[in-house]
Amino acid sequence: MIRAYSLSNFPEEGFKLYREMRNRGITPDPLSSSFVTKSCIRMSSLLGGLQVHAKILEDGHQSDSLLLTTLMNFYSSCQKFDDACKVFDEMPQRDTVAWNVLISCYTRNGRTRDALGVFDMMESKRCGSQPDDVTCLLVLQACSNLGALEFGGRVHSYIREHGFGNAVNLCNSLIAMYSRCGCVDKAYQVFKGMPSKDVISWSAMISGLASHGHGREAIEAFWEMQRMGVAPDDQTFTGVLCACSHSGLVDEGWMFFDCMSKEFSVTPNVHHYGCMVDLLGRAGLLEQAYQLILSMRVRPDAAMWRTLLGACRIYGHVSLGECVIEHLIELKAQEAGDYVLLLNTYSSVGNWEKVIEVRKLMKEKEIQTTPGCSTIELTGVIHEFLVDDISHPRKNEIYEMLDEIGKQLKIAGYVAEVTSELHDLGSEEKESSLSYHSEKLAMAFGVLATPPGTTIRVAKNLRTCVDCHNFAKVLSGVYNRVVIIRDRTRFHHFREGRCSCNDYW
């Protein structure tokens, strides 16, 4: 009965039964304790779980590995990561599931690299338990988050070698991992090779294509999915609308937005509205975007307003930008990035007085800007760069290379953007146009440290600025390199002097 409740929507009933059992003087067996722990996880009740843990020790069940695995998961889901690890350390035996829970604990705690370390250890048989299909799922998620393509490829090999290659859930994870690590081609290979595809496979592929700027292909995949008789769900439409927005397909976007509820019974959620606001905003239809936000049944969140604020920056729409900031202030959600966007909106129309005013305001409010940071993976090692970074051991070579690239690109027609863009600001004193943005440093390092022709993959925490975007474009032609930059919202593929996206012009 406790088990039934722990799986139901009434987990607290399971906890009540457990208490009643104890009141009647009955000692629960490890199974019952495990079920009630699960109830505590579902109730997010830290206190309840702590009580159960104490009783487990009293009952003498502290050596039951399966019960301890549940307890570990309990601590992990309550964000008590040290306690979860302590339980793990005290387990007399650890099987694959216990190691899996440790991996998920690390991932939840942001210790993503340690999660990969556990996979290493399991694969090398140093811990007596081999990775199973669930291990692979968890590790692939970690790889997606880190952009760890090489490691993800290793997990892929492991999956093939151990006969998991046809598992739909694993293939779905592989599609997501390859897409998020910048390899849509590989994602598509996995997708094509699947004997059967479900709504998750299709949605993952559509989102992957969308994030890489292949809008038309993403929409084509949606229609193909219809022909195959797979019903789309909310996440499918998030992918489709995202495809429209990244490829500037306004009419198609409206069409999908209208038909999703009418024909497919999927009610638009905040993500769908967000995609539409992004799409309309990028297309310059700022008023339509604003009206759409006002028409929403749910209250718009800060992210929604920020999307519109970004569009105001692109089009230099000062009055709407000011209005959006008002909404953000009302939500008490204003962040450094918001002021930077407003500031850039003013600077895009040359209103320097206002620029100075906003800067002063930022200083007064002690608003800290997020430093731009770019990473590049070389033979499994992640190299990190900040703006004007001089901490890399090969800094001299990198700056020499950057100057050399600058000269070559100038010959090919690259002109540095002079408008004051503040995306990558380390401190508000710095004019970003005068400094070396983190992605430029990472690209220069890529040219320097990889053989000619190697694809340069850079991951950036913020959105890349117009100038760096131009720089990458020209570089891809002059140096004959494919450059892939993953910024905060999407991938940019630069090849032969062009980019796959339509965000910058």
Place this chain on the structure above:
DNA sequence: TTAGGGTTAG
């Protein structure tokens, strides 16, 4: 006597 545990995709 029987069964019932723990991790899990976009």
